[in-house]
Amino acid sequence: MVQTLAAAGELQRDLQRELTYDGPRAAEAKGSKGGRRPAVAADKTDAVRTAYLEGRSIAALARDHDVSRGAIRTAVADLLSEHTTDGQEDAPAPELPVTLDMPGKVADFLRATELEPAERAALDQGVTVRRGQGYSLRVGTTPAVHRQLLARCQPLDGIQGAPAIPAQRKARREYENRVTALTGNTP
Incomplete structure (x- = not known):
């Protein structure tokens, strides 16, 4: 009898696991990315990126858009390495203390x-x-x-x-x- 209850418990756990994974799979199939929304809205991202390339600092952009500096860094993440080296791809990384x-x-x-x-x-x-x-x-x-x-x-x-x-x-x-x-x- 104990074995029967244990088998029923395992079956129930397996069904819950499958149903839990079905939700994210269905959302992914529809094109939903999941996770937290970015703090900088998609319609403002282009403006932030353009301002950053024009030389505005991350802190100033964060103040202007009322978000954290980390949110601005996320919005311009792919530009950070290119912009800071001024096109010098072979520039060595600075030594940290x-x-x-x-x-x-x-x-x-x-x-x-x-x-x-x-x-x-x-x-x-x-x-x-x-x-x-x-x-x-x-x-x-x-x-x-x-x-x-x-x-x-x-x-x-x-x-x-x-x-x-x-x-x-x-x-x-x-x-x-x-x-x-x-x-x-x-x-």
Whole structure:
């Protein structure tokens, strides 16, 4: 008897599943897309797209049409990549800032070294994180600046006639490993 009730329950579940899927299939066959309607109405989309191509900002268009900036981005989504690169399809994507922990010995060496303004700003904006007896400097900047900072601390390996201090060499290698893992190649 339990098996009969279980079989009847399975049959009922299968019928409900089929009826549930029949509704969207029928709507799709009629041409209905389903989902939420776009916030920018179809009759206003052409005006929004034209204004965007003429140079109006997304924020200004959102204010004018009383919708969110995301709604405007959706309306002009296919134009965004073309318009922002100004026709340069081979233009590289901008590097996004990443945060790496720089050993304190490397940070101390770099603070005493002459640096470019971008490198100096990255070090000055770093956050000190205590680690046991030493510390790390949590630096958030682009991978290119991390590579430049790594290149500046080459003397810690004892290359330029100065004796290498093992702890500094180890700290530099640790930072080098982090930068290499970030960029995927050797600096």
